[in-house]
Amino acid sequence: MSDHETLRGWLSLAAAGALEPQEQAELDRHLGICEECAAELERWSEMARGLKRLPTPQPSPRLIERVRAQLESSAAARTERRWNHGVLAFLVLFSWTLTLAGWPIVRLASRGVASWLDLGFTGTWTTLVWYTVLTWLTGGVAGAVLSWQKRRERRLA
Amino acid sequence: MMAAIAQTIWEAPVGVETDVARLRRGDPEALGALLERYQNRLYRYLLRLVREPAAAEDVFQQTWVRVAEQARRYDPRKSFDAWLFTVARNLAIDHLRRFRPESLDEPLPSGEARGDQIAAAPASSLDRAIFQERAARLAEAMVSLPAVYREVLTLRFEEEMKLEEIAEVLGAPLSTVKTRLRRSLESLRRKLEARGPAGDWV
Numbered sequence: 001m002s003d004h005e006t007l008r009g010w011l012s013l014a015a016a017g018a019l020e021p022q023e024q025a026e027l028d029r030h031l032g033i034c035e036e037c038a039a040e041l042e043r044w045s046e047m048a049r050g051l052k053r054l055p056t057p058q059p060s061p062r063l064i065e066r067v068r069a070q071l072e073s074s075a076a077a078r079t080e081r082r083w084n085h086g087v088l089a090f091l092v093l094f095s096w097t098l099t100l101a102g103w104p105i106v107r108l109a110s111r112g113v114a115s116w117l118d119l120g121f122t123g124t125w126t127t128l129v130w131y132t133v134l135t136w137l138t139g140g141v142a143g144a145v146l147s148w149q150k151r152r153e154r155r156l157a
Numbered sequence: 158m159m160a161a162i163a164q165t166i167w168e169a170p171v172g173v174e175t176d177v178a179r180l181r182r183g184d185p186e187a188l189g190a191l192l193e194r195y196q197n198r199l200y201r202y203l204l205r206l207v208r209e210p211a212a213a214e215d216v217f218q219q220t221w222v223r224v225a226e227q228a229r230r231y232d233p234r235k236s237f238d239a240w241l242f243t244v245a246r247n248l249a250i251d252h253l254r255r256f257r258p259e260s261l262d263e264p265l266p267s268g269e270a271r272g273d274q275i276a277a278a279p280a281s282s283l284d285r286a287i288f289q290e291r292a293a294r295l296a297e298a299m300v301s302l303p304a305v306y307r308e309v310l311t312l313r314f315e316e317e318m319k320l321e322e323i324a325e326v327l328g329a330p331l332s333t334v335k336t337r338l339r340r341s342l343e344s345l346r347r348k349l350e351a352r353g354p355a356g357d358w359v
Contacts, residue, residue, distance in 0.1 A: 044346075047295075047346060054296055063218070067218050070222060075188075
């Protein structure tokens with residue numbers, strides 16, 4: 001393929017401003033001596049200018065309002081979710097603190113009562129541990145089921 | 158010289174960074190500002206891609222909801238334009254696959270672009286009539302192109318994106334973008350010439 005043919009193949013990209021600087025420089029030199037290519041470039045450029053000036057379709061104000069309303073309601077839902085997560089985290093932390101802090105108190109109280117009444121209370125620790133495990137396990141399963149149900153509802157909506 | 162001029166012409170708009178930074182910090186006002194800034198460009202891009210105004214409106218709405226949800230995932234070192242248009246593109250492709258799997262590359266009879274606003278129309282009534290007639294022919298030819306060609310043409314000429322940004326939106330190498338751009342221009346010109354005498358619209 002001759003240089004002329006090769007450079008002619010670049011003209012559409014030249015009109016799109018998509019040539020590398022060295023390609024553009026080479027084409028510029030050729031355009032200085034080739035009227036045919038210069039005329040052809042003008043045709044491509046005219047088409048490129050036409051594309052840039054195509055009528056611009058605009059979204060209707062009704063659509064923009066709809067989008068704004070949806071974004072606002074989504075933002076409100078996100079804020080509420082964040083608040084709920086925060087409250088949940090606080091409650092979990094509070095429960096654990098209460099549980100952990102409660103154990104020494106119960107132990108102290110049971111010892112005092114045991115020594116006063118001379119009772120063994122041998123099963124106190126085991127009962128307390130099992131009670132705690134069972135309570136948190138039930139809470140965890142209930143939380144997981146509720147969360148799964150909520151996600152399913154959101155997906156269906 | 159020409160390269161410098163081309164660089165200036167294709168330069169991306171400035172001032173978006175502030176809104177984007179506010180959006181990433183969770184400022185709800187920022188999303189409204191970005192919607193206002195990008196609404197025409199994004200809608201135009203989606204309309205060129207999906208061709209049906211009702212579908213473009215649906216995808217437009219989905220795009221902004223997705224942007225609100227994923228704003229924190231945006232990497233501020235990259236172009237926001239490219240990220241936004243990529244989000245929109247993925248949703249548009251989902252839409253095309255879901256609703257028109259058989260006609261992804263086929264023209265739709267009702268897919269004419271709407272001409273609500275004429276940009277930079279010539280002053281005199283005769284010139285304006287010629288300009289509008291040419292614009293209509295060009296829009297008609299463009300809408301009959303395959304989706305991949307319409308997309309690259311609108312990103313380059315209407316959105317005035319840099320080639321690198323287009324590559325980012327398309328998720329394709331720069332060489333592919335150039336090839337697609339060249340083929341789309343050649344295809345468009347063939348369509349125009351088939352619709353009337355060669356060079357008549359020029």
